Amino acid sequence: MSTPEQEAKPLENGEGEGGDPSGFLTDILGSDVTVKLNSGIVFTGTLQSVDGYMNIALEGAREYLDGYAVRQYGDSFIRGNNVSYISAGKSPNLKN
Amino acid sequence: MPSEPLLPLELIDKCVGSKIWVLMNGGKEFVGKLLGFDDYVNMVLTDVTEIDPIEGKTQLVKILLNGNNICMMIPGGDGEEVWEE
Numbered sequence: 001m002s003t004p005e006q007e008a009k010p011l012e013n014g015e016g017e018g019g020d021p022s023g024f025l026t027d028i029l030g031s032d033v034t035v036k037l038n039s040g041i042v043f044t045g046t047l048q049s050v051d052g053y054m055n056i057a058l059e060g061a062r063e064y065l066d067g068y069a070v071r072q073y074g075d076s077f078i079r080g081n082n083v084s085y086i087s088a089g090k091s092p093n094l095k096n
Numbered sequence: 097m098p099s100e101p102l103l104p105l106e107l108i109d110k111c112v113g114s115k116i117w118v119l120m121n122g123g124k125e126f127v128g129k130l131l132g133f134d135d136y137v138n139m140v141l142t143d144v145t146e147i148d149p150i151e152g153k154t155q156l157v158k159i160l161l162n163g164n165n166i167c168m169m170i171p172g173g174d175g176e177e178v179w180e181e
Contacts, residue, residue, distance in 0.1 A: 014112040014132025014140070021132060024140045024160050038122070038165065040151075054138075054162055080162075084120075087159040 025050050025086075033058075034087040034094075035078060041065060043078065044090050054080030068095050108133055108169065116141075117173030121165045123149050127173070128159075137163035 013020050028047055035043045035056060042065075045058030056078040063071040102110075111130050118126040118139070128144035144156040 012112070013109060013134060014130070019112070019132035019140060021134045021138045021140055021160055023132070024158070034156075081164070083162050084124075084165065085156075085159045085161045087156045089157055091154070091156070093154060 024088075028086070028088045031088065032090050034089065034091040036084045036087070037078075037082045038084050039082070042067075042091065042094065043076075044094065045073075045076070047086075048075070050086070051080070054083045054086075056080065056083065056086070064094050067093050105137075107171070108137065111169075111171045115172055117170040118161065118166055119168040119170075121167045126159075126161060128156075131158075133163075137166055137169075139163065139166070 029049070031047060032044065033047045035045075035058070037043070041063060043058060043061050043063055045061035048057040048059050050056050058076050058078065059074070061073040061076040062069050063073070108130075112132060114130065115128070116130045118128075118141075120126070125147040126141060126144055127147065128141035131140040131142055133139045139161045140158070141156075141161055142158045144159055146154040146156060148154070
């Protein structure tokens with residue numbers, strides 16, 4: 001027997017003001033981002049789109065290995081399973 | 097009256113707005129303020145310190161952390177204190 005009070009109340013998850021993941025993504029769409037992969041490779045570029053799998057489309061992507069730029073791409077697609085995190089802005093630790 | 101058991105996701109929900117310490121599967125750690133999360137426990141963190149056992153610490157303003165490799169989360173934890181012990 002469960003009373004209405006015992007029923008699972010919906011979690012707020014920090015919804016609103018760009019707090020929850022989808023709100024954050026909406027906020028940073030179109031701006032410069034830093035994407036780190038599980039392998040340690042870092043990409044920067046302009047975030048064009050993201051989907052529920054964290055697949056990412058980057059424009060003007062630059063690839064960094066140990067903080068140094070190694071390659072440049074135009075439009076690029078990153079498969080979401082490789083992504084460790086998406087950070088707003090360009091990381092200051094990256095050279096050139 | 098005994099208190100209701102706290103579901104895992106309710107525990108995380110209580111941490112929204114406060115500092116948390118996240119341990120990843122590969123041994124990496126993140127410390128930062130939790131702004132929000134979703135059903136996969138992807139997390140939005142701000143004022144983040146990324147702690148890599150090899151590369152050391154990196155400061156990040158705001159990140160969306162993929163929940164796929166999250167192993168453990170400690171409310172109010174401060175990885176740096178433990179790290180320096």
